[in-house]
Amino acid sequence: MKLSHAYIAMRGIIKREIWRFLKQGERFVAALVRPLVWLFIFAAGFRSTLGIAIIPPYETYILYEVYICAGLIGMIQLFNGMQSSLSMVYDREMGSMKTLLISPLPRWFLLLSKLLAGTLVSILQVYVFLVVAWFYDIQAPWFGYLTILPALILVGLMLGGLGMLLSTFVKQLENFSGVMNFVIFPMFFMSTALYPLWKIKESSEWLYLFASYNPFSQGVELIRFAMYGQFNLYAFCYTVVCLIIFMGFAIMGYQPSKGMRVKN
Amino acid sequence: MNSNIVTIPALELEQLSYAYGEKVALKQLSFSVQQGECCLLLGPNGAGKSTLFSLITNLFNSRQGQILIDGVDIKKDPCQALAHLGVVFQQSTLDLGLTVLENLQYHAALHGIAGRRAATRIQQELERQQMHQRRHEKVRQLNGGHRRRLEIARALLHNPTLLLLDEPTVGLDLPSRDNLVKYVHSLSKEHNIAVLWATHLIDEIYPSDQLVILSKGEVKARGTTADICSEYQCDDISTAFQRLTVGAENEA
Numbered sequence A: 001m002k003l004s005h006a007y008i009a010m011r012g013i014i015k016r017e018i019w020r021f022l023k024q025g026e027r028f029v030a031a032l033v034r035p036l037v038w039l040f041i042f043a044a045g046f047r048s049t050l051g052i053a054i055i056p057p058y059e060t061y062i063l064y065e066v067y068i069c070a071g072l073i074g075m076i077q078l079f080n081g082m083q084s085s086l087s088m089v090y091d092r093e094m095g096s097m098k099t100l101l102i103s104p105l106p107r108w109f110l111l112l113s114k115l116l117a118g119t120l121v122s123i124l125q126v127y128v129f130l131v132v133a134w135f136y137d138i139q140a141p142w143f144g145y146l147t148i149l150p151a152l153i154l155v156g157l158m159l160g161g162l163g164m165l166l167s168t169f170v171k172q173l174e175n176f177s178g179v180m181n182f183v184i185f186p187m188f189f190m191s192t193a194l195y196p197l198w199k200i201k202e203s204s205e206w207l208y209l210f211a212s213y214n215p216f217s218q219g220v221e222l223i224r225f226a227m228y229g230q231f232n233l234y235a236f237c238y239t240v241v242c243l244i245i246f247m248g249f250a251i252m253g254y255q256p257s258k259g260m261r262v263k264n
Numbered sequence B: 001m002n003s004n005i006v007t008i009p010a011l012e013l014e015q016l017s018y019a020y021g022e023k024v025a026l027k028q029l030s031f032s033v034q035q036g037e038c039c040l041l042l043g044p045n046g047a048g049k050s051t052l053f054s055l056i057t058n059l060f061n062s063r064q065g066q067i068l069i070d071g072v073d074i075k076k077d078p079c080q081a082l083a084h085l086g087v088v089f090q091q092s093t094l095d096l097g098l099t100v101l102e103n104l105q106y107h108a109a110l111h112g113i114a115g116r117r118a119a120t121r122i123q124q125e126l127e128r129q130q131m132h133q134r135r136h137e138k139v140r141q142l143n144g145g146h147r148r149r150l151e152i153a154r155a156l157l158h159n160p161t162l163l164l165l166d167e168p169t170v171g172l173d174l175p176s177r178d179n180l181v182k183y184v185h186s187l188s189k190e191h192n193i194a195v196l197w198a199t200h201l202i203d204e205i206y207p208s209d210q211l212v213i214l215s216k217g218e219v220k221a222r223g224t225t226a227d228i229c230s231e232y233q234c235d236d237i238s239t240a241f242q243r244l245t246v247g248a249e250n251e252a
Helices: A003-022 A027-045 A064-094 A094-103 A107-135 A144-169 A173-191 A197-203 A205-213 A215-227 A235-253 B050-057 B078-083 B100-110 B115-129 B144-156 B174-191 B226-232 B238-245
Strands: B011-020 B021-033 B038-042 B064-069 B083-086 B161-166 B194-199 B210-215 B218-223
Touching: A003 A027, A003 A107, A003 B100, A027 A064, A027 A107, A064 A094, A064 A107, A064 A144, A064 A173, A064 A215, A094 A107, A094 B100, A107 A144, A144 A215, A144 A235, A173 A215, A173 B050, A197 A205, A205 A215, A205 B174, A215 A235, B011 B050, B021 B050, B021 B064, B021 B194, B021 B210, B021 B218, B038 B174, B050 B064, B050 B161, B050 B194, B064 B078, B078 B083, B083 B144, B083 B174, B100 B115, B100 B144, B115 B144, B144 B174, B161 B174, B210 B226, B210 B238, B218 B226, B218 B238, B226 B238
Parallel strands: B038 B194, B038 B210, B083 B161, B161 B194
Antiparallel strands: B011 B021, B011 B064, B210 B218
């Protein structure tokens, strides 16, 4: 693989993903409205009922909106990862996945580029969300907006990898609602996105166990710490391991020996 | 010119087999397509044409047999082999929401072509298809004939030596179909591009074309229309085709 070819191809794949995202105005609005509804309505409603004690990385008592912010960033990336997965199933049904896979580059590289492209689209959404949140008085320290970036890349890749893995199992677009019910919702609700682990433990031990081992929780924690310029080593390692597992199986699922089932 | 120079076939299949579980789709297929040759792959539905295309494009791989594209074994060096290949699938694979230009730029990038070189190649291919004026239009706005022309322009963008066409005329009106058939034949003659064209439409055949009749995953006949007709003592290729593939579609 020539490096210049790989670079041009990766840039092309990223450009296409961004073109597609920007041209789908409704997708951009939906991606932004979803977390904002949670922030403006759900979090505001829960503010008085849920008190958050001082827990790292926060140094003072915080409002619930501040706590939930990292979770909502995770939510944007989770939905984007699943959206990419959905678009891969769609591309496979429509045939445009073939265009990618018959390119003269290693398949793992093509899939990784596609994953990176989806991640960058999610990061674009996250920063727009952070701008709106900033005006709503949810403000991280200025350096947090920089230190969050590597965390967003890693978590985006991990969740995108999960989406890609799921797309190898979902053969038809119509089956995708199952992914919503059995993957996205449990992952989001059984995580630290909405409530801290100690709160979950108070109410249910098994829920606590699920939440602690949920890769999405670790992704959210990595983002939460990074937003305040701190590094959560455990969450980082957990996310990296999950990324390798998801991506590895996804690449295996797209190998030619598995055949690419396409309805003609 | 040295007449002893051996030209490498653009495509060479040797003892190629493939099965979906227990169901055999291709049985020890062997044939080649020479540089500049237009080869039509004729077969009823279920003959194995699409499976063969999936194998040549490395979407599937086979444990049995060998595929050489321009002398490169697709199993040993898939990237090098695929670089020589241009493909138009039966089902359109264009991005409907993107413009003509964006679709071509994306394809060029996948083949490592960018900047001025990409712009020049895109312009050349669009002009060849008389579509340069429409480069800023979304693909969704194009009719079926223009979409097909765009797909051919895209498949030729990286100067492949072998062009694969999987029933590209399906769904086209008669004038668009005629133009496409003429254009593809001119590609092989004037630009020395080898073409492997899967079809089941007899009227797309030119007398000079090489034919491969495929049925139940096997090559039943190989040669020009005249060769096959004389071998099977038929008046026309349509009769020969029917005789060679009788009952195949019902069994597939």
